[in-house]
Amino acid sequence: MMDLAALKIDIDGVAIEENPQLVQQKSRDFYWYSPVLKRRLEGVTAAIVARPKDEEELLLVIGACFRNDVPLTVRGSGTGNYGQAMPLAGGLVLDLSGMNRVKAVKAGTVVAEPGAILAEIDAAVRPSGQELRMFPSTYHTASIGGFIGGGSGGVGSIRWGGLRDAGNVVRVRMAAMDGSIPTVLDLTGPDIHRVSHAYGTTGVITEVEMPLAPAVDWVDAIVSFPTLEAAVRHGETLAGADGLLLKNVAVMDAAIAPFLKRHESYLAEGEAFVVLIAAAFAMTDVVALATRAGGRIMMRSDRLDEAERHRLPPAFELAWNHTTLRALRVDPSITYLQVLYPQPDIAGKVLTMAQLLGDEAPTHLEFVRFDGAVGCFGLPLVRYTSEERLDAIVKLHEDHGCPIFNPHRYTLEEGGMKQTDALQLAFKKRSDPKGLLNPGKMIAWDQPDFDYGRPYLFPSLSA
Amino acid sequence: MMDLAALKIDIDGVAIEENPQLVQQKSRDFYWYSPVLKRRLEGVTAAIVARPKDEEELLLVIGACFRNDVPLTVRGSGTGNYGQAMPLAGGLVLDLSGMNRVKAVKAGTVVAEPGAILAEIDAAVRPSGQELRMFPSTYHTASIGGFIGGGSGGVGSIRWGGLRDAGNVVRVRMAAMDGSIPTVLDLTGPDIHRVSHAYGTTGVITEVEMPLAPAVDWVDAIVSFPTLEAAVRHGETLAGADGLLLKNVAVMDAAIAPFLKRHESYLAEGEAFVVLIAAAFAMTDVVALATRAGGRIMMRSDRLDEAERHRLPPAFELAWNHTTLRALRVDPSITYLQVLYPQPDIAGKVLTMAQLLGDEAPTHLEFVRFDGAVGCFGLPLVRYTSEERLDAIVKLHEDHGCPIFNPHRYTLEEGGMKQTDALQLAFKKRSDPKGLLNPGKMIAWDQPDFDYGRPYLFPSLSA
Numbered sequence: 034m035m036d037l038a039a040l041k042i043d044i045d046g047v048a049i050e051e052n053p054q055l056v057q058q059k060s061r062d063f064y065w066y067s068p069v070l071k072r073r074l075e076g077v078t079a080a081i082v083a084r085p086k087d088e089e090e091l092l093l094v095i096g097a098c099f100r101n102d103v104p105l106t107v108r109g110s111g112t113g114n115y116g117q118a119m120p121l122a123g124g125l126v127l128d129l130s131g132m133n134r135v136k137a138v139k140a141g142t143v144v145a146e147p148g149a150i151l152a153e154i155d156a157a158v159r160p161s162g163q164e165l166r167m168f169p170s171t172y173h174t175a176s177i178g179g180f181i182g183g184g185s186g187g188v189g190s191i192r193w194g195g196l197r198d199a200g201n202v203v204r205v206r207m208a209a210m211d212g213s214i215p216t217v218l219d220l221t222g223p224d225i226h227r228v229s230h231a232y233g234t235t236g237v238i239t240e241v242e243m244p245l246a247p248a249v250d251w252v253d254a255i256v257s258f259p260t261l262e263a264a265v266r267h268g269e270t271l272a273g274a275d276g277l278l279l280k281n282v283a284v285m286d287a288a289i290a291p292f293l294k295r296h297e298s299y300l301a302e303g304e305a306f307v308v309l310i311a312a313a314f315a316m317t318d319v320v321a322l323a324t325r326a327g328g329r330i331m332m333r334s335d336r337l338d339e340a341e342r343h344r345l346p347p348a349f350e351l352a353w354n355h356t357t358l359r360a361l362r363v364d365p366s367i368t369y370l371q372v373l374y375p376q377p378d379i380a381g382k383v384l385t386m387a388q389l390l391g392d393e394a395p396t397h398l399e400f401v402r403f404d405g406a407v408g409c410f411g412l413p414l415v416r417y418t419s420e421e422r423l424d425a426i427v428k429l430h431e432d433h434g435c436p437i438f439n440p441h442r443y444t445l446e447e448g449g450m451k452q453t454d455a456l457q458l459a460f461k462k463r464s465d466p467k468g469l470l471n472p473g474k475m476i477a478w479d480q481p482d483f484d485y486g487r488p489y490l491f492p493s494l495s496a
Numbered sequence: 497m498m499d500l501a502a503l504k505i506d507i508d509g510v511a512i513e514e515n516p517q518l519v520q521q522k523s524r525d526f527y528w529y530s531p532v533l534k535r536r537l538e539g540v541t542a543a544i545v546a547r548p549k550d551e552e553e554l555l556l557v558i559g560a561c562f563r564n565d566v567p568l569t570v571r572g573s574g575t576g577n578y579g580q581a582m583p584l585a586g587g588l589v590l591d592l593s594g595m596n597r598v599k600a601v602k603a604g605t606v607v608a609e610p611g612a613i614l615a616e617i618d619a620a621v622r623p624s625g626q627e628l629r630m631f632p633s634t635y636h637t638a639s640i641g642g643f644i645g646g647g648s649g650g651v652g653s654i655r656w657g658g659l660r661d662a663g664n665v666v667r668v669r670m671a672a673m674d675g676s677i678p679t680v681l682d683l684t685g686p687d688i689h690r691v692s693h694a695y696g697t698t699g700v701i702t703e704v705e706m707p708l709a710p711a712v713d714w715v716d717a718i719v720s721f722p723t724l725e726a727a728v729r730h731g732e733t734l735a736g737a738d739g740l741l742l743k744n745v746a747v748m749d750a751a752i753a754p755f756l757k758r759h760e761s762y763l764a765e766g767e768a769f770v771v772l773i774a775a776a777f778a779m780t781d782v783v784a785l786a787t788r789a790g791g792r793i794m795m796r797s798d799r800l801d802e803a804e805r806h807r808l809p810p811a812f813e814l815a816w817n818h819t820t821l822r823a824l825r826v827d828p829s830i831t832y833l834q835v836l837y838p839q840p841d842i843a844g845k846v847l848t849m850a851q852l853l854g855d856e857a858p859t860h861l862e863f864v865r866f867d868g869a870v871g872c873f874g875l876p877l878v879r880y881t882s883e884e885r886l887d888a889i890v891k892l893h894e895d896h897g898c899p900i901f902n903p904h905r906y907t908l909e910e911g912g913m914k915q916t917d918a919l920q921l922a923f924k925k926r927s928d929p930k931g932l933l934n935p936g937k938m939i940a941w942d943q944p945d946f947d948y949g950r951p952y953l954f955p956s957l958s959a
Contacts, residue, residue: 141712141741141777162625162710166739194738199781201739222784244741244777247625247710249604273868275657276629276664278604278707314604314707318662321685405736406869 035124036101037080043097047090048131050082059126060106063114066357068368068417069441070116073494077119079106079126086131088208088217088239095237096213098125098469105210106471107233109148109179112171114354116443117183117232121473121491127237129178136240138163142203143245147178147238154243163245166193166201170355178238181205181229188281188310188349190401191272193246196229205229206240209464216464227460232445232474235461250313251280252335253348255296256328257304261286261387261396264305265380267326271309272400272407277319278312281399283352286387288395289414292360293351295344299332305396306331310348353412356397360414368423370394371438372411372430379409382435389429392416411435444489446476451485453477498587499564500543506560510553511594513545522589523569526577529820531831531880532904533579536957540582542569542589549594551671551680551702558700559676561588561932568673569934570696572611572642575634577817579906580646580695584936584954590700592641599703601626605666606708610641610701617706626708629656629664633818641701644668644692651744651773651812653864654735656709659692668692669703672927679927690923695908695937698924713776714743715798716811718759719791720767724749724850724859727768728843730789734772735863735870740782741775744862746815749850751858752877755823756814758807762795768859769794773811816875819860823877831886833857834901835874835893842872845898852892855879874898907952909939914948916940 041049050056060078064070085091098105104124111118120126129148135157137144143158143165151168154177158164167189169175175184181202186195193201199222207228209216217239220227228236258264268284271277284307290300300306307328311319313335320330334342351359357369374382387396394413401408415426420441427437442448445457458477461470468478473491476483483489504512513519523541527533548554561568567587574581583589592611598620600607606621606628614631617640621627630652632638638647644665649658656664662685670691672679680702683690691699721727731747734740747770753763763769770791774782776798783793797805814822820832837845850859857876864871878889883904890900905911908920921940924933931941936954939946946952 139777141775192738198739199737199785200741200778203777203780221780223788244739244775274662275655275865275868276661276707278663312604312707314602314666315663317666317684322662325686402738405738 035103037103040097040101040103040125041081043100044083044094047094048084048086050084053078056080056082056126059108059111059128060120062111062116062118064116064119064443066114066354066361066368067441069420069423070443074116074119074443077121078123079120080123082126082128084128084131088132091127091132091237091239092208092215092217094125094127095208095210095215099210099215099467100213102467102469104469104472105237107182107237109176109182110150110171110174112169112175113179113183115183115440115448117474118179119443120471121443121493124469129176133176141245142242144240144242145177146240148176151175151177151180158245159248162248164248165189166244166246167196170349170353172349177241177243181241182231182233182238185230186401187353189246191279191282192402194402197226199223200244202229202241203244204242205238207236207238209236210470211464211466226456227464230445231457232471234445234465234471234475234478235457236464236470249278251310252313252316252333254309254311254316254319254330254334255299255332256307256309256323257301257331258306258326258328259304261305262380262384263327264307265383265398267323267328268307268398268400269380269407269409270322270326271307272409274322278315280310281308281349281352283308283356284396284398284400285356286395286397288392289356289360289397292356292363294359294363295346296332296351301329301331308348308351353399357412357414366417368415368417369412369440370415370427370430371440372413373436373438374409374411375434375436376406376408379407382433383409383411385433386411386430386435390426394426442488444474444476447485447489453481498566500566503560503564503566503588504544506563507546507557510557511547511549513547516541519543519545519589522571522574522591523583525574525579525581527579527582527906529577529817529824529831530904532883532886533906537579537582537906540584541586542583543586545589545591547591547594551595554590554595554700554702555671555678555680557588557590558671558673558678562673562678562930563676565930565932567932567935570645570700572639572645573613573634573637575632575638576642576646578646578903578911580937581642582906583934584906584956587932592639596639604708605705607703607705608640609703611639614638614640614643621708622711625711627711628652629707629709630659633812633816635812640704640706644704645694645696645701648693649864650816652709654742654745655865657865660689662686663707665692665704666707667705668701670699670701672699673933674927674929689919693908694920695934697908697928697934697938697941698920699927699933712741714773715776715779715796717772717774717779717782717793717797718762718795719770719772719786720764720794721769721789721791722767724768725843725847726790727770728846728861730786730791731770731861731863732843732870732872733785733789734770735872737785741778743773744771744812744815746771746819747859747861747863748819749858749860751855752819752823752860755819755826757822757826758809759795759814764792764794771811771814816862820875820877829880831878831880832875832903833878833890833893834903835876836899836901837872837874838897838899839869842870845896846872846874848896849874849893849898853889857889905951907937907939910948910952916944
């Protein structure tokens with residue numbers, strides 16, 4: 034039985050928070066992107082938040098949770114939007130924002146504590162001429178540990194692929210929930226998958242080593258196209274241009290323009306557009322390719338006056354889930370989906386779905402490298418009416434060969450490929466024998482024979 | 497009519513060479529890789545070599561050739577092996593080895609004269625933490641202008657694609673052969689294709705700006721596999737690993753090992769092997785992937801003692817055409833082909849050809865990025881018996897869906913896709929109206945209705 038009183042004695046000296054309002058704040062992430070999760074997870078809260086300042090304190094907290102049977106849910110900055118960091122079983126939220134140091138900058142890699150903010154890591158490595166390979170659009174607030182534990186890729190994935198790809202995480206140091214004195218392991222190579230994108234269900238990341246790319250002068254640009262098809266095909270062309278140093282390529286339907294208020298003077302009414310980030314020295318080629326494809330350059334940040342450049346948010350804050358965020362701010366009824374448009378004929382699949390759904394789900398694409406080829410994720414905005422209709426839209430995609438990573442589910446499996454990650458499950462049996470780490474997020478642990486025909490409901494939650 | 501006497505007066509002050517033996521040396525490239533070209537081009541020689549020291553002298557020479565109707569064939573270091581730099585119509589060889597300065601190192605690019613040696617460019621940019629994106633295996637001797645004019649890619653193409661891909665050449669400054677005072681143009685974007693891989697038939701490159709990649713600590717490694725199939729599939733896996741920072745991945749049949757004398761202690765008898773170059777910080781992942789695929793790490797340069805590391809040639813000098821060169825040194829009857837194994841089922845095509853040809857053509861593959869996906873070039877060694885048999889082997893590849901870039905032909909078209917490059921042809925009409933630039937290399941110019949069923953023979957050459 035969970036013994037919170039004993040826990041508090043055991044972790045004496047570590048900063049904690051028990052004020053219910055503040056604890057609830059720290060028990061929430063960006064789950065409200067989803068009206069479904071918003072309803073399901075609204076009441077979720079921990080009993081206590083602990084904020085260790087270093088690995089020693091962190092191990093003390095984990096050991097105390099083990100000893101006193103207290104569920105532990107790890108939190109970086111809480112910018113995930115699958116409810117990853119929400120403590121379904123209550124207990125303790127482990128807030129890692131106090132462990133935010135950049136510990137070493139090397140030639141090619143950086144070593145940091147899990148709570149280090151992505152933008153701050155970049156600031157620390159910049160003097161060495163380096164930068165992170167990839168980051169989510171929440172670059173200015175997200176933590177590196179949270180990105181590895183709950184993210185998958187983002188800005189930069191057009192060159193480097195996703196976090197899951199070999200080489201994109203060099204080393205992860207983690208603590209297991211396996212005793213009063215937790216085991217600490219340094220994972221490299223494929224062993225990293227034991228904790229990456231596991232929502233903290235298999236261990237707590239205490240340190241990471243990430244590969245770096247050269248720091249480049251990046252230019253933000255917007256290219257407008259008369260049709261969605263032309264924009265999609267141009268996005269695919271850019272994604273396949275091996276010699277073009279790009280950091281991001283997003284394609285948006287004309288219907289998305291009204292949500293990007295601060296860029297409205299650079300968006301043509303009724304036109305689809307591509308938002309891209311390219312190396313300054315690649316801009317000649319970017320402009321030439323765009324023009325050939327029938328596009329018009331509406332904005333390039335290297336040609337703006339300084340005041341205007343400072344007024345505009347960076348292009349990556351128009352992309353990935355920031356597109357959704359901007360739409361939500363204008364129209365709270367909007368949500369989104371996460372789609373994979375597989376090869377071959379990416380453009381054909383995108384256009385089919387766009388035609389089937391029309392203005393109910395305006396197209397938003399992010400091009401990436403996926404298994405050594407051009408990959409395309411969709412994050413269509415969805416004008417939400419009901420959970421039933423949302424499920425029907427999910428099914429429509431699946432019926433047309435486009436898998437959905439459903440952001441309206443809080444479990445690893447339902448937000449992913451709907452199958453057990455055998456590696457993570459096997460590891461969890463050793464690293465978390467009591468099942469205290471982020472309970473309710475790994476269906477394979479709670480209910481190995483679960484039927485994915487209906488949504489999973491953790492026992493403590495109502496439908 | 498060509499007037500050499502008048503030419504010499506016109507270019508007075510420019511360094512020239514007329515000694516027939518030295519002129520013949522400078523009239524040859526690595527054409528002897530091919531027994532066919534060796535026989536056909538043996539007698540080729542210019543009348544005079546001019547070696548300008550700067551652009552002003554270079555323009556003087558071009559203008560004088562125009563005025564006096566002297567054919568001009570441009571030469572970098574003469575390391576091409578398609579006979580690119582051989583003056584079929586005699587006349588003047590323009591030796592650019594005197595124009596070898598690195599003029600500016602910027603953030604992301606380098607500006608150099610065309611005769612600058614690739615390794616020397618890298619040495620010049622290294623203090624800025626940068627290096628060239630790609631180079632041929634003749635890195636230590638080849639010039640940047642020759643690489644752009646006569647090459648296509650090489651070491652580094654596994655990340656960046658080929659020279660033809662947008663972004664891999666930033667700017668080319670060129671002189672046309674269009675008057676006594678030649679027109680000079682700065683080409684950017686797709687216009688660069690007017691002179692890139694044109695063998696100097698459309699203009700003379702006078703300056704280039706090339707994009708740079710970050711300088712990384714590279715490790716050479718050899719991985720051994722029990723079967724050719726396992727090695728090929730591992731090569732393909734590596735090529736598709738978007739997050740792994742690799743510089744080259746070559747796959748070789750067991751039959752190639754005896755030619756790599758200095759590495760013999762790292763090659764297992766009867767085993768196929770992968771020769772790779774990876775970032776030092778990626779080696780953990782490289783080893784993990786290799787082990788999973790059933791490979792054994794036979795050598796990694798970061799684990800060698802210093803004396804041994806200096807004794808061994810770099811891995812890139814085992815790859816691309818250096819593989820052929822090493823084989824030729826041991827067995828002069830060996831030559832090679834250049835094959836494209838297209839998607840899908842690269843491995844299937846490779847293994848089919850290996851089975852059909854057996855020891856007559858041991859497999860040598862170089863993996864690259866090609867149009868945004870994994871690409872695979874073959875440079876199989878060929879135990880040469882006759883031109884007829886060689887042609888039959890070419891046909892066998894083509895019949896199995898594997899195009900050949902035939903290195904036993906000296907024309908652009910026959911060494912490429914056997915079709916007119918309309919862009920280059922149209923440009924040549926303006927840039928070289930008299931047809932003086934490297935005559936005999938562009939069939940579309942000499943004989944627009946040529947039937948590709950038989951080899952092209954420039955009129956001055958015998959079959």
